[in-house]
Amino acid sequence: GTFDTTTGSSGINAEYGDNGFTDIIVVNEDMKKPNSIIVSHLPEGPTATFRLTSVTLKKQLTRHGSAPSHRPEVILNNFSTRLGHSVGRMMGSLFHYDPQFRGRNCVTFHNQRDFIFFRRHRYVFKNNVRVGLQELGPRFTLKLRRLQRGTFDTTTGEYEWYYNHKQMDVNRRTFFL
DSSP, X not given: OOOOGGGHHXXXXXXXXXXXXXXXXXXXXXXXXXXXXXXXXXXXXXXXXXXXXXXXXXXXXXXXXXXXXXXXXEEEESOOSHHHHHHHHHHHTXXXXXXXXXXXXXXXXXXXXXXXXXXXXXXXXXXXXXXXXXXXXXXXXXXXXXXXXXXXXXXTOOEEEEOOHHHHSSOTXXXXX
């Protein structure tokens, strides 16, 4: 469906938060290619905007598996700073906290050099030592652009953090997530 962003955060809370939704995800595309994603946690935020790159859908993967109906385990790697903890908790909260281990599938958010890599796998225990992995898809890479307090509000929103390329690309050894 469509949503009018001019109504601001009060419209989002009234429309979705009161109906039991916990998060809203908006994917922006340009010429039929997704290029950004907005994740807003309801009812009080925060809202994160990411640049979306390297999108590979399930049907484009070779030897992909079919995703089971079980809830996946969530693996968060290298979210070690204060900002990283906030973003990692936001990503982890997109999935239900009670994983069903019978399905043997997992979702991984791996942070490396401020890029977040998303993968979904199924694992199989071959013996006591070896484990086999099968990618279920999709896979993509996220780069945080801004983190806003509260739900999505472009006019009066207060930003906790935003990407400023003039100041942040000076030292390539400083990472924020």
